[in-house]
Amino acid sequence: MASVADHPILKGLNNAQRRAVSSSSATVAILAGPGSGKTHTLTSRVVWLVDEVGYRPQDVVVATFTVKAAREMMDRIGRALGGGREKKLILGTFHSICRRYLSAYGGKIGLPKDFGIADDKDSRGIVERVCKRLKLTLDPPTARAWISKQKAGGSEKESARAKKPPGKSLGLQELQTCYDEYQKQLERSNLLDYDDLLVRCVELLRKFPSCVSNIQSVLIDEYQDTNGIQYELMKLFAQHRSRITIVGDPDQSIYGWRSAEIGNLWRLLREFKGTEEVSLEDNYRSSQSILNLSLQVIQQDKDRYKKVLKPVHTRGSRPVLRKLKNAYAEADWIVCEMRRVIMMSGNMLTHSDVAILLRSAALSRHIESTLGKAGIAYKMVGGFKFYDRAEIKTLLDYLRVVHQPHNNDALSRIMNVPKRGIGEGTIKNLIEEAEQASMSLWTLLVKHCRGQRTAKTKITKHTEQRITGGLIRVIEDLRKISAHTDDVSGDSDGLVGLIHQLIKLLDFERFLKDTHPDDHEQRWANVQEFINVAADFVRDLEQTGDDTLPEIQGLQQSVETELLPRFLANVSLASDVQTGEDGENKPLVTISTIHAAKGLEWPVVFIPAVYQGSIPHARSEDQNEERRLLYVAMTRAKCLLYLSCPTYRSNSSDEPCELSSFVATISRSFLEKGPCLDRPVMEQIAQIVKRKLPSNEAIYGSLPSMYSPEDDFGCGPESEQDNRRNTSRQIGASIDAPPAKRPRLSAPAGGYDSSKELDWRKDYATTMEQSSNFTLKKSGTKTLHMLLQLAT
Numbered sequence: 156m157a158s159v160a161d162h163p164i165l166k167g168l169n170n171a172q173r174r175a176v177s178s179s180s181a182t183v184a185i186l187a188g189p190g191s192g193k194t195h196t197l198t199s200r201v202v203w204l205v206d207e208v209g210y211r212p213q214d215v216v217v218a219t220f221t222v223k224a225a226r227e228m229m230d231r232i233g234r235a236l237g238g239g240r241e242k243k244l245i246l247g248t249f250h251s252i253c254r255r256y257l258s259a260y261g262g263k264i265g266l267p268k269d270f271g272i273a274d275d276k277d278s279r280g281i282v283e284r285v286c287k288r289l290k291l292t293l294d295p296p297t298a299r300a301w302i303s304k305q306k307a308g309g310s311e312k313e314s315a316r317a318k319k320p321p322g323k324s325l326g327l328q329e330l331q332t333c334y335d336e337y338q339k340q341l342e343r344s345n346l347l348d349y350d351d352l353l354v355r356c357v358e359l360l361r362k363f364p365s366c367v368s369n370i371q372s373v374l375i376d377e378y379q380d381t382n383g384i385q386y387e388l389m390k391l392f393a394q395h396r397s398r399i400t401i402v403g404d405p406d407q408s409i410y411g412w413r414s415a416e417i418g419n420l421w422r423l424l425r426e427f428k429g430t431e432e433v434s435l436e437d438n439y440r441s442s443q444s445i446l447n448l449s450l451q452v453i454q455q456d457k458d459r460y461k462k463v464l465k466p467v468h469t470r471g472s473r474p475v476l477r478k479l480k481n482a483y484a485e486a487d488w489i490v491c492e493m494r495r496v497i498m499m500s501g502n503m504l505t506h507s508d509v510a511i512l513l514r515s516a517a518l519s520r521h522i523e524s525t526l527g528k529a530g531i532a533y534k535m536v537g538g539f540k541f542y543d544r545a546e547i548k549t550l551l552d553y554l555r556v557v558h559q560p561h562n563n564d565a566l567s568r569i570m571n572v573p574k575r576g577i578g579e580g581t582i583k584n585l586i587e588e589a590e591q592a593s594m595s596l597w598t599l600l601v602k603h604c605r606g607q608r609t610a611k612t613k614i615t616k617h618t619e620q621r622i623t624g625g626l627i628r629v630i631e632d633l634r635k636i637s638a639h640t641d642d643v644s645g646d647s648d649g650l651v652g653l654i655h656q657l658i659k660l661l662d663f664e665r666f667l668k669d670t671h672p673d674d675h676e677q678r679w680a681n682v683q684e685f686i687n688v689a690a691d692f693v694r695d696l697e698q699t700g701d702d703t704l705p706e707i708q709g710l711q712q713s714v715e716t717e718l719l720p721r722f723l724a725n726v727s728l729a730s731d732v733q734t735g736e737d738g739e740n741k742p743l744v745t746i747s748t749i750h751a752a753k754g755l756e757w758p759v760v761f762i763p764a765v766y767q768g769s770i771p772h773a774r775s776e777d778q779n780e781e782r783r784l785l786y787v788a789m790t791r792a793k794c795l796l797y798l799s800c801p802t803y804r805s806n807s808s809d810e811p812c813e814l815s816s817f818v819a820t821i822s823r824s825f826l827e828k829g830p831c832l833d834r835p836v837m838e839q840i841a842q843i844v845k846r847k848l849p850s851n852e853a854i855y856g857s858l859p860s861m862y863s864p865e866d867d868f869g870c871g872p873e874s875e876q877d878n879r880r881n882t883s884r885q886i887g888a889s890i891d892a893p894p895a896k897r898p899r900l901s902a903p904a905g906g907y908d909s910s911k912e913l914d915w916r917k918d919y920a921t922t923m924e925q926s927s928n929f930t931l932k933k934s935g936t937k938t939l940h941m942l943l944q945l946a947t
Contacts, residue, residue: 164203164235171435172196176203178400180431184378184423185402188464189790190440190756194224197376197402198231201244204372205236212236212243213705214371216392219248220380222728224754228376245370245704249385250349251728253356257347259704259712260366264359266347268713269720271555272727273346277564278337285336288587291329298333305334306350309357309383343595344561353384360391368395369707377754378403381419399427405459407753407787417780438464440756442471442843445796449789451821456779469839474789474796476818476825479869481803482518482764486525488799488868489761492829493531493744496759496795499832499864501849501857503841506531506742510757512749512788514770518763519746526744536747542726546667546678547685551726553657557633558719561595573666575621577614584612601627629660637719650718651689658682692722749788758844760792765800766812785817794840798825829866 165173172192175185176199183200187193201217204210219225225247233241245252257266273281282302283295291298341348347355360367373393375381378401381389393399405417416422424430438446443466450464479485489511497504513519519535526533542551549572555565567586571577588611589599602608604623614622636653658664663682667675696718703714715721745757762785764770771781789796800814814822830836834851841848858864 162207164199164206168192168196168199169435169437171433171437172199175433175435176200177207178431178433180429181396181398182423182427182430183400184420184430184432185400185435186404186432186462187402187435188404188438188462189407189787190438191435191464192437192439193402193404193435194228194231194376196435197374197400198228198235200400201228201232201374202235205240210371211705212240213245214369215244216252216370216373217244217246217376218252218374218385218389218392219246219376222248222251224376225251243705248728249388250352251724253352253388254724254728255704256356256359256366257352258715260359260363260710261355262713263363263366264355266355267345268715269345269559271344271346271559271562271720272352272724273341273344273348273562273564274727275349277346277562278348280564280567281337281340282333284583284586284590285333285340288590289332289336291333293326293329293333298330301330302334302337303350306354307382307384309385309387340563340590343590343593344563345559346562350384353388357384357387357391360388360394364391364394365707365710367392368710369705371396372398372400374400374402376402378419378423379405379407379417382416386416386419386422397427399423407783434462436463436465437467439467440793441466441790442468442794442839444471444473445789445792445794448474448796448821448824449786451824452782452789452817453786455817455820456782458779468843471794471839471843472830472836473824473826474792474798475827475829476765476822477797477799477828478814479799479801481801482521483525484869485763485799485801486521489522489763489797490525490529490531491868492797492866493759493761494529495829495864495866496832498858498862499854500837500840501854503837503846503848504758504844506533506744508742508758508844509761510745510747510752510755510759510791511761511763512747512752512791513762514749514764514772514784516748518769522746522763526746531744532741533744533746536745536751544678544681546663546681550654550657550663550682550685551723553630553633553661554654554719555723556597556630557637557653557657558723560597560630560634563589563596566596570622570626573625573661575625576618577622581612581614585610588612629657632660633657637717650693650722651686653719654686654689689722692725693718696721749784752791753787756791756793758793758840759795759797760788761797761799762788763799765798765815765818767815768812770815770817782817785815794843795830797829832864 162177165176168176169192172195175183175196185193185196185200187196197217201215204215205212217228219228229241229244229246232244232246233239245255247255254272257270258268261270262268279295279299282299285291286293286295286298341351370392373389375389380403389399389401401420401423403420405420424432441449446464446466453459477485477488479488493506493509496509497506511519511522523533542548549569552565552569555562556569560566563586567582570582571579585599586596589596592599599608599610600622603610603614604619604627633653633656636656639649664675664679667678667682671678704712706712745752747755749762765785770785771778775781789798798818801812803811818825837848
């Protein structure tokens with residue numbers, strides 16, 4: 156009989172990973188540092204529980220934090236399990252899993268079957284109106300954040316809030332008033348916000364534990380990001396058998412501002428005494444030098460959970476800490492160094508292998524400008540997403556109103572789209588009137604237009620007619636169609652037909668031409684892509700089958716048959732999915748906030764603006780979390796890591812920048828300039844990225860004449876400002892290297908072929924506006940003229 160170590164699921168795993176996957180303990184805490192193979196370990200654990208232990212897939216809950224992570228996990232598990240069994244797992248984000256339970260059993264706690272989901276914009280709008288109507292002295296965004304924190308904290312936070320003696324603080328009283336009225340408005344609109352999905356699911360599972368009586372095991376990914384309510388959900392999902400596996404890394408807990416509680420690890424170990432702890436210490440991502448310096452940063456936190464990381468790769472080149480005169484010079488140096496790395500690799504590395512990670516998105520301005528002048532295409536992670544584009548938001552709001560007419564915020568956004576002669580002031584007054592009368596905006600409009608009630612807000616006869624014919628009738632006609640969109644057989648007259656009919660009734664293509672004459676074609680293309688999204692959704696349902704929960708004997712389950720609410724929920728919960736991106740395969744540099752880069756990796760990483768006030772951020776109240784943020788950024792790098800700090804923030808500023816305290820004490824461990832990219836260094840990089848390094852002849856034969864292979868940015872007799880002007884001119888004009896400041900390497904025998912030299916004018920340029928949708932266009936005459944002016 157084969158030993159456990161020989162089991163197929165365990166092949167390719169190291170000893171710690173095998174122990175985590177095959178553990179027989181009821182609760183297992185897998186502490187996985189960056190690059191240690193945590194996703195592979197967690198998915199292998201799921202497969203082990205199904206194939207080896209014998210749990211039914213539908214009795215296993217796997218909770219993640221992003222739709223992207225859930226899809227990746229589903230794909231990996233599917234390849235290992237086979238037979239489509241992964242589709243039966245209760246796998247998804249916390250919010251999507253909770254929605255499934257509320258859809259099936261929400262009636263038990265008085266939740267209407269057709270509840271909708273209020274997005275962030277809906278929530279903000281309701282809070283703003285509550286503050287204005289009740290004349291509260293609160294800042295609406297602050298009030299909204301406070302409400303979210305109360306819900307995210309779970310029952311402990313709720314209990315603490317309830318015990319606070321009244322009258323102690325006017326601000327607290329107003330916050331509580333805002334909270335209560337906000338909830339009333341959500342209930343009148345039959346909406347749950349994102350936090351409510353979790354809160355109401357906790358209520359359901361507490362009152363009716365039989366809903367999860369079938370659950371054998373619960374697995375939580377990115378456990379360090381859980382907040383109080385998610386911790387309670389984990390326990391409630393597992394309440395019948397207390398079998399829990401968590402995977403996380405306290406050193407990567409960077410979402411305190413989103414109510415994540417780093418103390419949840421200690422809470423788990425305290426409440427589940429027999430928990431087996433397994434540390435994954437082998438790092439498969441970064442070179443030894445990068446890992447060593449990253450650990451020097453994180454180990455400054457003396458209160459952290461003590462664990463180590465062992466590099467699997469070779470030592471590699473030491474990370475760089477470059478000091479530049481200002482942010483402009485910093486951006487120029489990044490582009491020059493990026494170009495040097497790619498050239499010295501013989502194009503083994505490309506722009507797609509490079510990431511620039513920022514503490515805040517506002518720092519990207521100089522970098523985007525410099526990349527644009529250099530003709531280097533880039534993408535912005537965290538830019539405008541497909542569902543945030545104006546034309547798509549309009550169609551979605553119409554569909555939300557078709558599904559749930561009492562959604563005041565969605566209805567208010569489409570009342571005058573297309574224009575029906577209703578001004579913003581009139582819309583605000585109508586919402587205010589409706590909410591004061593404890594009715595929905597839809598009810599008020601219908602009653603007014605049908606003569607059952609006269610609105611106090613003035614509506615002209617002409618506007619009334621347009622509301623009746625162009626809005627109410629359209630919505631009611633579409634609601635009749637929607638009632639029959641429950642066929643998942645691929646019938647084009649179902650959900651897709653509903654959207655086609657909506658576009659036709661609105662004459663949406665004409666509307667886009669009239670309102671956006673300059674880019675209506677691109678916007679119309681987005682509309683067509685939206686139709687494809689709906690078609691793909693229907694097709695996926697055909698292939699994956701129903702997402703209903705497993706039947707539990709003696710427990711009645713509501714069955715959701717209509718496609719529209721399921722489609723809208725899918726859109727609402729897919730907030731981190733980019734759709735409709737340009738299909739070109741052109742290499743793109745990635746610009747990203749550090750938060751958005753978590754879980755990703757690149758061979759080359761630049762981290763600019765490493766100074767006090769940037770990281771740690773001036774407004775941060777948690778220095779340890781800021782340190783963890785820098786640690787996360789540094790451990791995204793595989794081969795080359797560059798940190799930089801400007802001496803002054805801009806050309807005109809005399810305000811000096813102080814080097815971040817996180818690196819100031821270890822600054823001597825860094826290189827002061829970019830490393831010498833000689834053959835041994837490049838061979839180590841090739842080994843880490845598992846690529847073939849071109850020959851020396853190929854590399855040096857492609858270099859421009861008189862090119863310096865060293866990082867000599869800022870060297871020479873000229874001033875730093877002169878150097879910036881020179882470098883900018885080079886970047887804008889061609890790919891040629893800076894003027895000679897030291898002896899250059901001559902091209903090898905055979906010479907340099909100038910026909911291979913790239914010209915930025917023939918390249919692609921991505922502007923700040925274009926980066927929002929990652930669409931790249933060849934520079935036209937107007938853009939060319941503009942860039943020529945910028946370059947000179």
